[in-house]
Amino acid sequence: MKRKFFSIFFIATLCLTYNVWAVTVNSQVVLERTYGQNPEAQSLMLDKDISIEALRASKAQYDTFLSGQLYYEKDKSERSVPVMGTNTSTTNYNFGIRQLIPSGTELTAGFYNTRATSDSAFSAAAALYDSRFYFSLKQPLLLNMFGYQNRKNVTLAKQGIKTTQTALQASLQGLAYKNLSSYWTWYLYKKLESISHNALAAAQRLHRTNRQKMDIGLIEETDIYAFAANVDIKKAELLDVKSKGAMSESQLRVAIALPDAKLLLGKQTLSFGKMPSTGIMIDQAKDSNPEFLTHKNTLKAQNIIVAMKKNARLPQIDLTTSLTLNGIDPTYAAAFTDISNGNPIWTGGFEVTYPLQNRQARANYNKEKFIQAQALLSLKNMKNKIIATIKNGYEKYQTSKSRMYVVATAVQHQKLKWEGEVKKYDQGRSDPDVVIRYQNDYLDTQKLYAQAVFDYAMARLELDSIRGLLKP
Numbered sequence: 001m002k003r004k005f006f007s008i009f010f011i012a013t014l015c016l017t018y019n020v021w022a023v024t025v026n027s028q029v030v031l032e033r034t035y036g037q038n039p040e041a042q043s044l045m046l047d048k049d050i051s052i053e054a055l056r057a058s059k060a061q062y063d064t065f066l067s068g069q070l071y072y073e074k075d076k077s078e079r080s081v082p083v084m085g086t087n088t089s090t091t092n093y094n095f096g097i098r099q100l101i102p103s104g105t106e107l108t109a110g111f112y113n114t115r116a117t118s119d120s121a122f123s124a125a126a127a128l129y130d131s132r133f134y135f136s137l138k139q140p141l142l143l144n145m146f147g148y149q150n151r152k153n154v155t156l157a158k159q160g161i162k163t164t165q166t167a168l169q170a171s172l173q174g175l176a177y178k179n180l181s182s183y184w185t186w187y188l189y190k191k192l193e194s195i196s197h198n199a200l201a202a203a204q205r206l207h208r209t210n211r212q213k214m215d216i217g218l219i220e221e222t223d224i225y226a227f228a229a230n231v232d233i234k235k236a237e238l239l240d241v242k243s244k245g246a247m248s249e250s251q252l253r254v255a256i257a258l259p260d261a262k263l264l265l266g267k268q269t270l271s272f273g274k275m276p277s278t279g280i281m282i283d284q285a286k287d288s289n290p291e292f293l294t295h296k297n298t299l300k301a302q303n304i305i306v307a308m309k310k311n312a313r314l315p316q317i318d319l320t321t322s323l324t325l326n327g328i329d330p331t332y333a334a335a336f337t338d339i340s341n342g343n344p345i346w347t348g349g350f351e352v353t354y355p356l357q358n359r360q361a362r363a364n365y366n367k368e369k370f371i372q373a374q375a376l377l378s379l380k381n382m383k384n385k386i387i388a389t390i391k392n393g394y395e396k397y398q399t400s401k402s403r404m405y406v407v408a409t410a411v412q413h414q415k416l417k418w419e420g421e422v423k424k425y426d427q428g429r430s431d432p433d434v435v436i437r438y439q440n441d442y443l444d445t446q447k448l449y450a451q452a453v454f455d456y457a458m459a460r461l462e463l464d465s466i467r468g469l470l471k472p
Contacts, residue, residue, distance in 0.1 A: 023258055024266035027457075030183045033256040034176045035472045044171045051157075051164035058157035061150055062100055067110075069094040088118040096134075103139075104147025110134040115332070128328060129335035136322035143316040149308055156304045163297035169290035169468075176470040177461065179255035184457050186252045189245030190265045191450040196238040199443045203227070203234045206422070206435070226432040230439070270453070271460065272401070278394050281467055285386045288468035292386060295379040302372045309365040315354035322347045389466045397459040404452040411449050414442040 023029075034041055073090040096110035114130040144150065207227040213219045253259050276284070286292060324345040327338025355361075418438040424430040464470055 022262040022264050024264045025183070025252070025256070026266040026268045027180060027183055029266065030179055030252075030256055031176055031470065032472045033258075034179045035172065037257040038175065038179070038255065039257065041172055041175055044168055044175070047164050047168050048161075051161045055154070055157040055161055058153045061153065062102070065098040067094075067096040067098070086119065088116070091115040100147075100150065102147050102151055104144055104150055106138040108134075108136045108138075113332075128330060129332045130326060130328050131332070131335045131339055132324055132326040133339055134322065134324050136320070139319040141317045141319060142314040143312065145311070145314075148311050152304055152308045152311075156301060156308075159297060159301045159304060163294060163301055166290045166293040166297055170294050173290055173465060173468065173470040177465045179252075180461055180470070181458070182248065182251045182255050184454055184461070186245065186248040186263075187265065187268065187457075188450055188454040189241060189248050191453070192241045192447060193238070193245055195443065195446045195450065196234065196241050199439070200231070200234040200238055202439060203231045206439070207231050210432070223432050226436060230436045270457065275394065275397065275463070278391050281390045281394070281463065282387055284467045284469075285390065286383070289386060289466060290468055292379075292382050292468075295375070295382045299372070299375040299379055302368065302375045306365070306368045306372050309361070309368045313358060313361045313365055315352060318351045320347070320349055320351055386466060390463065393459060393463045393466065397456070397463055400452065400456040400459045404449070404456050407445065407449045407452045411442075411445050414438075414445040418442040 070093045071091075075088045075090075076086060079086055092112070092114050094110060094112045096108065098106065098108045100106050110133075112132045112134060115127060116130070117127045140146070207224070207230070210219060210224055210227050214221055214224050249263055252263065253261065275281070322345075325339050326343055326345075327335045327341065329335040329338055418435075418441065421430055421435050421438045425432070425435045461470075
């Protein structure tokens with residue numbers, strides 16, 4: 001009993017070690033695993049988080065900045081006039097706050113304190129405190145007028161999130177299209193492998209039947225060679241299909257993040273519903289195709305940049321004003337209290353900065369205008385691509401659908417033709433070459449039908465992709 005238990009435990013451990021299990025796969029499973037488990041897709045999804053952090057960074061310009069200073073100076077330098085003193089010290093401890101608001105106004109407030117000591121004969125006190133409250137305002141009037149540039153930076157970052165999201169969807173749907181293409185290629189080879197298996201089994205049955213006939217003298221020995229060669233050819237064809245199918249299966253395993261699993265072909269339902277007209281599909285693509293939406297969002301972002309660069313050509317004229325209140329006393333408490341007594345210092349004025357040639361601002365504006373024109377042309381080109389792809393894809397879809405129905409009928413006819421020829425051969429009214437040729441005709445038509453199904457699925461996939469419908 002123990003030996004049996006340990007045997008089971010060893011087999012289970014071995015299976016887990018090699019991570020071997022079977023997974024049933026169809027197109028829906030491929031789509032879901034592409035979005036849910038594919039490492040490349042998960043990596044792409046991080047772009048959204050990166051763009052969100054970029055928005056937070058753009059809002060950092062409105063952060064409140066605190067500053068503080070503390071320093072001490074001791075001066076014992078020799079003076080030309082001894083009565084000026086030879087031993088002075090200064091201690092500064094200052095605190096400040098700065099805030100930028102969306103109107104572009106920069107507000108600064110500070111509390112500055114100075115303690116000075118001196119042995120000068122002219123000094124009123126051995127130690128003197130000077131406390132000051134400081135408030136200033138700076139308002140841009142032309143360049144970045146009323147915070148125009150600051151607000152546009154935030155708007156640009158928000159637009160960047162939209163662009164990133166549509167670009168992400170475009171990348172994900174492009175990946176889904178590639179993975180579904182790999183799936184349908186694998187699907188085709190699995191069908192061809194099944195057909196080749198059935199063809200080999202039929203060839204082997206035909207070979208066994210005629211060998212029995214040869215043994216009892218109903219046919220000549222030379223007739224059996226054609227059936228034997230047919231078996232060998234069918235084996236070679238099966239091995240070739242298996243080899244090609246193994247390559248496509250390997251690609252599919254990577255695509256759906258199942259590198260060690262055994263993949264089983266699940267039930268695959270083909271959609272034969274009526275497709276909308278090309279006009280409706282073009283409208284759908286304009287609303288849902290993520291690549292087209294990315295071009296639109298890129299153009300919107302470029303429009304914002306152009307507007308910012310246009311404003312950057314203006315002279316920098318800033319209104320500045322400040323107010324300082326102070327108090328001086330030999331004691332810190334009295335100096336701090338004296339601040340409320342008034343003694344204001346008012347300042348006000350304008351600061352003007354403007355490069356006479358202004359070449360950099362003009363060049364940056366012109367450059368962004370050219371990039372804007374490129375973005376507009378890219379959007380128009382994408383629109384033309386959508387129209388051409390949908391019209392061509394719709395025609396391809398209709399053709400492949402009709403072809404699939406025709407070939408399906410041909411398969412039935414080829415099967416009846418081959419089965420009828422086998423009966424005629426059994427009655428002595430046919431020869432081996434015709435029987436084998438009819439069997440190959442039936443086999444080739446089955447392969448043709450598998451290819452027709454593949455072409456139909458790919459035509460449908462292309463239309464779904466251009467319309468932006470490849471979502472789990």
